[in-house]
Amino acid sequence: MRFTIPSQDVNREPFARNVPDFHYRSALMQTDRGYKCRITNIVSLTEQEKLFQLRILDPDERNLFRFRPGQFLMLQVPGYGEIPISISSSTSNNEQIELCIRKAGHVTSTLFQTQAGAHVAIRGPFGSSFPMEEMMDRNIILVAGGLGIAPLRAPLFWINDHRDRYRDVHMLYGTKDPSQLLFTYQFDEWEKINHIDLHTIVENATEEWEGRTGMITELFSDIAIDPENTYAIVCGPPVMFKFVCNYLDKQGIPMNRMFVSLERRMHCGMGKCCRCMVGSTFTCVKGPVFDYWSVMNLKEAI
Amino acid sequence: MIYKIITKPEFRKFIDALVRQNLSYAPKEVDVDKNGEPVYQFKEVSSVSDIAFDYSVTASSAKHFLMPFKEDLSRFTFTDKDWQQDITYEAQPIVLIGLRACDISAVTILDNVLLNGQFPSPHYLARRKNTFIIGMDHLPLPDCFCKSMNHHTVNDGFNLFCSDIGDSYYLSINSSKAFNYLKEFEISDPTDEDDCKLIERRKLIKHSFKTEVEVTGLPSFLDIEFDSPIWTKWGDKCLNCGTCAMVCPTCYCYNMEDRPDTDLKGSARQKQLYSCNLVDFAEVAGEHNFRPKNGDRLKYRYYHHYLGFAENANQQICVGCNRCGRACLADINPKDVINDLRMEKESCMICASPSPPRT
Numbered sequence: 113m114r115f116t117i118p119s120q121d122v123n124r125e126p127f128a129r130n131v132p133d134f135h136y137r138s139a140l141m142q143t144d145r146g147y148k149c150r151i152t153n154i155v156s157l158t159e160q161e162k163l164f165q166l167r168i169l170d171p172d173e174r175n176l177f178r179f180r181p182g183q184f185l186m187l188q189v190p191g192y193g194e195i196p197i198s199i200s201s202s203t204s205n206n207e208q209i210e211l212c213i214r215k216a217g218h219v220t221s222t223l224f225q226t227q228a229g230a231h232v233a234i235r236g237p238f239g240s241s242f243p244m245e246e247m248m249d250r251n252i253i254l255v256a257g258g259l260g261i262a263p264l265r266a267p268l269f270w271i272n273d274h275r276d277r278y279r280d281v282h283m284l285y286g287t288k289d290p291s292q293l294l295f296t297y298q299f300d301e302w303e304k305i306n307h308i309d310l311h312t313i314v315e316n317a318t319e320e321w322e323g324r325t326g327m328i329t330e331l332f333s334d335i336a337i338d339p340e341n342t343y344a345i346v347c348g349p350p351v352m353f354k355f356v357c358n359y360l361d362k363q364g365i366p367m368n369r370m371f372v373s374l375e376r377r378m379h380c381g382m383g384k385c386c387r388c389m390v391g392s393t394f395t396c397v398k399g400p401v402f403d404y405w406s407v408m409n410l411k412e413a414i
Numbered sequence: 415m416i417y418k419i420i421t422k423p424e425f426r427k428f429i430d431a432l433v434r435q436n437l438s439y440a441p442k443e444v445d446v447d448k449n450g451e452p453v454y455q456f457k458e459v460s461s462v463s464d465i466a467f468d469y470s471v472t473a474s475s476a477k478h479f480l481m482p483f484k485e486d487l488s489r490f491t492f493t494d495k496d497w498q499q500d501i502t503y504e505a506q507p508i509v510l511i512g513l514r515a516c517d518i519s520a521v522t523i524l525d526n527v528l529l530n531g532q533f534p535s536p537h538y539l540a541r542r543k544n545t546f547i548i549g550m551d552h553l554p555l556p557d558c559f560c561k562s563m564n565h566h567t568v569n570d571g572f573n574l575f576c577s578d579i580g581d582s583y584y585l586s587i588n589s590s591k592a593f594n595y596l597k598e599f600e601i602s603d604p605t606d607e608d609d610c611k612l613i614e615r616r617k618l619i620k621h622s623f624k625t626e627v628e629v630t631g632l633p634s635f636l637d638i639e640f641d642s643p644i645w646t647k648w649g650d651k652c653l654n655c656g657t658c659a660m661v662c663p664t665c666y667c668y669n670m671e672d673r674p675d676t677d678l679k680g681s682a683r684q685k686q687l688y689s690c691n692l693v694d695f696a697e698v699a700g701e702h703n704f705r706p707k708n709g710d711r712l713k714y715r716y717y718h719h720y721l722g723f724a725e726n727a728n729q730q731i732c733v734g735c736n737r738c739g740r741a742c743l744a745d746i747n748p749k750d751v752i753n754d755l756r757m758e759k760e761s762c763m764i765c766a767s768p769s770p771p772r773t
Binding site: 113114115116117118119120121122123127128134137138139140141142143144145146148188189190191192193194195214216217220229230231233375376377379380382383384385386387389390391392393394397411412 | 431432434435436487488490492495496497499501502503505506507509527528530531532533534535536539540543544546591595598637640666667668669670671672674681683688690695696697698699700704705710714717718721722723728
């Protein structure tokens with residue numbers, strides 16, 4: 113067999129036996145392996161949204177999984193598929209990962225039928241994050257539209273954990289109708305304990321609704337903005353970005369102090385499948401958190 | 415690189431020895447097209463007589479040996495109320511014979527994207543490590559434009575490259591494996607005359623290109639022309655079939671899907687090569703499509719190919735083989751689209767100042 117090309121078995125290389133650590137970029141690892149998690153609790157928030165609490169089973173893997181506010185993970189439901197979900201819990205809670213999920217497609221519908229105790233897997237964390245350190249000693253305006261509150265909970269938890277390091281924190285939150293408001297059970301805690309200046313608004317009021325009615329931009333009349341010392345974090349449907357960021361731009365907040373989180377359907381999370389491409393930038397690698405200047409420069413972003 | 419000369423009969427003996435002992439793929443005539451011209455594809459071969467060394471071009475590229483259309487990235491086995499994930503990197507050694515310079519450049523580009531990015535792909539690595547590539551030069555077809563993309567010659571990415579210098583091949587040997595095998599055959603050092611023949615051969619190839627695409631400054635041009643009506647014009651022709659991406663030697667975008675076994679005892683997480691021209695490429699949950707129009711999707715493919723992605727160092731990934739142009743059912747080809755895009759602005763008469771005279 114003089115001319116037989118020898119086989120090179122990649123399975124015998126060390127990386128194929130180790131648990132992947134997604135913080136190490138450019139290192140060869142088992143990128144398709146997920147950390148197995150148990151769904152410890154499922155909280156029904158509205159008809160369309162549920163909060164899933166997960167714990168990574170293996171203690172070593174649990175220690176590997178450290179994330180920053182704004183990052184996302186790939187959630188694997190074996191036999192059904194894999195979806196990108198933003199992490200909605202506190203970065204300091206190592207025991208429990210919270211994911212706020214809307215029933216929107218094939219995989220999420222399956223998740224809505226599962227019970228606590230089921231096993232799923234996660235890969236990650238992936239993507240960019242909000243520069244929380246840079247914002248210290250400044251005012252912050254958090255603007256959430258609809259399900260946009262899910263990725264904003266991570267920076268909010270961060271602020272609450274380090275509340276003395278930040279100045280005035282405003283949170284503006286709007287939905288279509290009152291029944292879609294998420295995490296209402298936490299509103300009191302945010303306002304009374306964490307001193308977050310919370311304003312809510314709905315587009316279509318019901319008879320019971322006593323709050324404000326209108327578009328989210330109307331809430332800006334309730335707060336005073338000091339453009340020299342304010343950062344903004346915006347998350348919601350694309351049409352909302354434009355209105356909110358344009359308004360803040362007019363108020364004089366520099367574009368590189370406004371941060372948005374973009375939504376795309378990643379299939380890999382690792383800059384390979386190209387499904388989340390915006391212009392010529394990968395949302396999964398350079399995003400999902402971009403400053404508004406970068407978003408303006410990305411073709412087809414919003 | 416080591417250079418040697420081998421006569422054509424001796425070269426056939428060498429290839430035959432290799433083909434008989436390894437799983438090998440080489441160009442074979444598989445059909446005739448509507449004009450009576452032969453259609454070639456890379457197919458499994460078992461002896462040297464199976465190989466069409468004088469082939470024109472294969473309809474599909476050789477990328478599928480490194481990146482199959484469908485590939486299981488991991489497998490789940492279901493047990494009572496639990497599951498287990500298994501990952502294996504399967505690849506057996508293969509020999510690819512007869513790749514053109516542009517095809518080899520395409521492999522190098524894929525290496526760059528899939529092995530040098532933030533998260534290298536072990537599946538690709540396993541296949542790439544077990545691939546032995548023998549390249550062969552050729553005279554370009556009338557519609558090839560690899561010279562414009564600077565991929566008509568190649569210096570890397572192969573184990574052995576053969577340049578036709580009449581009765582012999584001028585061999586560029588780029589791996590110890592190839593050198594060890596060749597030692598068993600009659601090879602000689604190139605003479606001055608052989609070097610001259612090689613240079614003549616390269617000149618002939620260079621001057622045989624009939625199609626040119628003006629790509630200087632194209633990335634910046636594309637960046638400015640994002641809203642050009644050209645995209646709608648060509649997009650209206652596009653049938654969204656995705657054929658261009660399937661035959662392209664560098665298109666690597668993919669889709670992930672779980673494929674449960676029919677007995678429901680297991681499931682495969684399957685990667686399927688995809689095309690950015692397919693309607694649902696940029697669709698997200700709730701049926702919102704970020705690229706709803708044909709033109710948006712067609713434009714995106716041109717951006718990826720000629721502007722490049724930040725993640726692969728903004729490298730243009732088109733190698734100029736024009737397989738997409740030949741395969742397109744709607745008669746869309748890169749040369750016409752790019753020239754149209756340039757002409758649209760460069761021949762604009764509304765606000766134009768007279769062009770400076772050519773010197």
